[in-house]
Amino acid sequence: MWAEGRLLPLLFLFLAVHTAWGLVQPLPEPTPSGAQTPLASALDLLRQLWSPDERSQGATTSLLVLALVHGFVRPALLVSFNLACAGLIAFRSHLRYRPGSLREVVIPLCGTFCMALLPLSLFLPDWLSARPSLPAGGTQILLFGGVGLTLAGQLFALYAIAHLRRNFAIFVEVREVVLSGPYGWVLHPLYSAEIAMAAGAVLMFPSAVGAAAVGLLIYLQQLRAEMEETALARASEAYARRLETTNRFLPSWTGDSRESPPTRARPVQRLLLSALAIAVVAANAFAMLRGYEGAPDRASQPIRSYVYDSFMLYHLFTGFTKLNRQAQVFGHRPETGWTPIDVDDLLPFRPGHATLRLRTWHHEHTGDPTPARSFLAAKLRERFNRSHPSEPVGAVAFGVFSWPSSSEGYYAHREDPSARFQPWFAEPVPK
Amino acid sequence: MSGRGAPFAAWNRFWFERPALYTLAGFRILFGAFLVWYVARDLGRVELLYSEGGVYVPYLLPDLAPGAAGARALHAAWLGLALLFCAGLWTRLVTPLLLLATLYHYGLNIAVAHSVYDRLVLLFLFYLCFARPDRVWSLGAWLARDRAPSAPVDSTASNFASRLIQVQLAVFYLGVGLRKLVSPAWHSGEVLIFNFQGDWASPLGFWIVNLGLPGWVFALGAWSVTLFEISMGFGLFSKRLRPGFALAGLLFHSSIFLVLGFPEFYVCVCAYVLFFEEAQLRRFVSALRHSSAP
Numbered sequence: 001m002w003a004e005g006r007l008l009p010l011l012f013l014f015l016a017v018h019t020a021w022g023l024v025q026p027l028p029e030p031t032p033s034g035a036q037t038p039l040a041s042a043l044d045l046l047r048q049l050w051s052p053d054e055r056s057q058g059a060t061t062s063l064l065v066l067a068l069v070h071g072f073v074r075p076a077l078l079v080s081f082n083l084a085c086a087g088l089i090a091f092r093s094h095l096r097y098r099p100g101s102l103r104e105v106v107i108p109l110c111g112t113f114c115m116a117l118l119p120l121s122l123f124l125p126d127w128l129s130a131r132p133s134l135p136a137g138g139t140q141i142l143l144f145g146g147v148g149l150t151l152a153g154q155l156f157a158l159y160a161i162a163h164l165r166r167n168f169a170i171f172v173e174v175r176e177v178v179l180s181g182p183y184g185w186v187l188h189p190l191y192s193a194e195i196a197m198a199a200g201a202v203l204m205f206p207s208a209v210g211a212a213a214v215g216l217l218i219y220l221q222q223l224r225a226e227m228e229e230t231a232l233a234r235a236s237e238a239y240a241r242r243l244e245t246t247n248r249f250l251p252s253w254t255g256d257s258r259e260s261p262p263t264r265a266r267p268v269q270r271l272l273l274s275a276l277a278i279a280v281v282a283a284n285a286f287a288m289l290r291g292y293e294g295a296p297d298r299a300s301q302p303i304r305s306y307v308y309d310s311f312m313l314y315h316l317f318t319g320f321t322k323l324n325r326q327a328q329v330f331g332h333r334p335e336t337g338w339t340p341i342d343v344d345d346l347l348p349f350r351p352g353h354a355t356l357r358l359r360t361w362h363h364e365h366t367g368d369p370t371p372a373r374s375f376l377a378a379k380l381r382e383r384f385n386r387s388h389p390s391e392p393v394g395a396v397a398f399g400v401f402s403w404p405s406s407s408e409g410y411y412a413h414r415e416d417p418s419a420r421f422q423p424w425f426a427e428p429v430p431k
Numbered sequence: 432m433s434g435r436g437a438p439f440a441a442w443n444r445f446w447f448e449r450p451a452l453y454t455l456a457g458f459r460i461l462f463g464a465f466l467v468w469y470v471a472r473d474l475g476r477v478e479l480l481y482s483e484g485g486v487y488v489p490y491l492l493p494d495l496a497p498g499a500a501g502a503r504a505l506h507a508a509w510l511g512l513a514l515l516f517c518a519g520l521w522t523r524l525v526t527p528l529l530l531l532a533t534l535y536h537y538g539l540n541i542a543v544a545h546s547v548y549d550r551l552v553l554l555f556l557f558y559l560c561f562a563r564p565d566r567v568w569s570l571g572a573w574l575a576r577d578r579a580p581s582a583p584v585d586s587t588a589s590n591f592a593s594r595l596i597q598v599q600l601a602v603f604y605l606g607v608g609l610r611k612l613v614s615p616a617w618h619s620g621e622v623l624i625f626n627f628q629g630d631w632a633s634p635l636g637f638w639i640v641n642l643g644l645p646g647w648v649f650a651l652g653a654w655s656v657t658l659f660e661i662s663m664g665f666g667l668f669s670k671r672l673r674p675g676f677a678l679a680g681l682l683f684h685s686s687i688f689l690v691l692g693f694p695e696f697y698v699c700v701c702a703y704v705l706f707f708e709e710a711q712l713r714r715f716v717s718a719l720r721h722s723s724a725p
Binding site for chain 1: 439479
C-alpha cells in the first residue's frame with residue numbers, strides 16, 4: 001500500500017509533466033505557418049480561427065479545429081487527468097477494503113497502463129503496425145471520428161473522476177461507494193472512458209496491433225471490473241442492488257426503467273422522432289460549421305443562377321459595403337435618351353435583410369450575372385411602364401455609383417464629385 | 432435516475448414527456464400574433480411581391496406566379512390560416528397548411544426577404560406540425576367545451592415539438608454568436624458603426640453614431656452581443672438563469688428594433704415562453720387576469 005500511495009502519484013505526475021513538456025518541445029519540422037512547438041502551433045491555429053484572413057491556403061475551420069484538438073486540447077486534458085489522478089491517490093480517503101491477492105494489484109495495473117506500451121509496436125514486424133489502405137475519404141472520417149471519440153472519452157473521464165474524488169484507486173480497493181452522476185449511468189464510467197480514448201487513438205492511427213491492444217484493454221478492464229464489483233457489493237447493499245439494474249460499461253439501449261417518462265409514444269414512434277431530433281441538431285451543426293468555412297460554393301447551392309445573382313442586385317439596392325455605394329436605375333426614351341428614373345416605390349426590396357457574407361460572396365465571385373439582371377430589368381421596365389403609362393421607357397439600365405468609403409456614413413458622400421458610375425446592365429434599346 | 436437505461440430514459444424524458452400544454456399554447460398565441468403581423472405587413476404590396484405583374488424572383492419554383500387577383504386570394508388565405516392558428520382552431524390541419532402557404536410565399540420572394548428569421552418561421556411551423564397547441568387557451572378548446580361541457584379535457588401531450596423549437600432556438604443563438612466570434616468586423620465593433628448609419632438604420636442609430644463615441648464603446652457593444660448570443664441558449668435552459676436571459680433577450684431584440692428597425696427578430700422572443708415551467712406560466716397568466724379584473 002505504501003507503494004501505491006507514493007509511487008503511483010509520482011508515476012502519474014511524471015506522465016503529466018512528460019505530456020506538458022512535449023507541448024513546448026520543438027516539432028520535427030515547423031508547421032506551414034512557421035510554428036516551432038505544439039504550443040506555438042496551437043496559438044497560431046487559434047489566431048487563424050479568429051481571423052479567417054490569416055488562414056493558410058486550404059485551411060478550413062473544421063481542419064483547424066481538428067488540428068487544435070489533436071495537437072493541444074487532447075494533451076492538455078491528458079495533463080489535467082494525470083495531475084488529478086496523482087493528487088487523488090496521494091490524498092485518498094479512508095480504506096475499507098484492501099487488495100486480497102496479487103491478482104487484484106497486477107490486473108488493474110496492466111489495465112491502466114497497457115495502452116502506454118503501444119509505442120513498443122515499433123519493434124514488431126511492419127505488417128502488424130502498418131496502416132490499412134482505406135477508400136478515399138475514409139482516412140479523414142476515421143481521423144475525425146477518432147479525435148471526437150478520444151476527446152469525448154477524456155471529458156467523460158474527467159467528469160467521472162470529479163464524482164469519484166478521493167475514492168479513486170488503481171488497485172481493487174473499497175472506500176466510499178459512489179453511485180451518483182456517471183456512476184448512476186454505468187458501473188464503471190472511468191473504464192468506459194478509457195476504452196473510448198483507446199479506441200479513438202486506434203481509429204486515428206489504425207493498425208492490427210492497435211486493435212489488439214484495445215481488445216486486450218477491454219479484456220483486462222472486464223476482469224478488473226468483476227473483481228471490483230465483488231468487493232463493492234460485499235461492502236454496500238445499495239451497490240449490490242445497483243448491479244442488477246446497471247450495465248458495466250455501456251448504458252442500456254432500451255431506455256426502459258421504472259422511472260420511464262409518462263409518454264404515449266410507442267417505441268417505433270419514439271425511434272422515428274428521435275431520429276428527426278438528431279437530424280435537426282445535426283443539420284444545425286452542419287449549417288453552423290459550413291458557415292465558418294467562408295463563402296459557400298455556388299455549385300453546391302440548389303439555387304438557380306439567376307436567383308443567386310439577384311441576391312447580388314438586392315444587396316446593391318439595400319446593403320452598401322463600406323457605405324459607399326448606391327444603385328441607380330435609368331430608363332431609355334427615344335426623345336430623351338438614358339435618364340435616371342425613380343423606381344423607389346417599384347422595388348420590392350425592403351431594407352434589413354442583408355447579410356455580410358452574401359455581400360462578400362458577391363464581391364469575390366462575380367460570374368456571369370446577365371440572366372438575373374436581364375430578368376429583373378424586364379420586370380422593372382414592365383412595372384414602371386404600368387405605373388407611368390404616359391411616359392413609358394423602352395429599356396432599363398442600372399448600375400452603381402461608388403465613392404470613397406468613409407466612416408462618416410452613407411449619406412455623407414452621395415454628392416461627392418469623385419463618385420463613379422459603374423454600369424451593370426443595360427437592356428438593348430428598341431429600334 | 433439510475434439503471435441500465437438511465438441516459439436513454441433521460442433522452443425520452445427530455446423529448447417525449449407529457450407536460451400540460453400551456454407553454455405550447457402560450458407560444459401558439461404569441462407566435463400566431465407574430466405570424467398575423469408577418470403576413471399582414473405585405474397587404475399593401477401583394478401584387479408587387481407575389482403576382483406575375485410584380486418584381487419577384489421565384490426560388491426553386493417554376494415562374495408561374497398568378498395574376499394580381501390570384502395573388503391577393505392566396506395571400507388572403509395565408510392571412511386567414513395565420514389567424515386560425517393564432518386563435519387555435521383546427522391546428523392539426525391549419526399548421527401544415529400554414530407551413531405550405533408560408534413556404535410558397537417565401538419561395539416567391541426569397542430574393543427580397545431571405546433573412547434567417549424567415550427560415551426560423553418556417554422551421555417553427557414545421558416543428559409545430561408535430562404538436563397540438565390548441566388543447567388549451569384556444570377557440571377550439573372553448574368550442575369543444577361548449578359542445579360537451581362534461582367531457583374531460585386532455586391537457587397533456589408530448590413535449591417533442593416544444594423541445595425541437597427550444598433546441599432550434601438555442602442552436603440558432605449559438606450559431607450566430609459563433610459566426611460573430613470568427614468575424615473580424617465584429618471584433619473591432621466596426622460592423623455596429625456601419626449598421627447604425629446604414630440604409631436600414633433608424634434615426635436613433637444615426638444619432639448614436641453621431642455622438643462621436645470612441646471606438647472601444649462599439650467594440651464593447653459588439654463583444655457584448657457576441658457573448659450574449661453564445662450564452663443565450665445555455666441561459667434559457669438553466670432554470671435559475673432563465674428569467675434573466677429571457678428579459679435580456681427581450682431588451683436585446685427591442686434595442687435592435689429601435690436602432691435597426693427589425694421587428695422580425697421578435698420571433699425569437701415568442702419562443703422564450705416554451706422554456707418556462709407550466710406552473711410559472713399559469714401563475715403569470717393568473718396574475719395578469721387578477722390585475723386586469725375590475
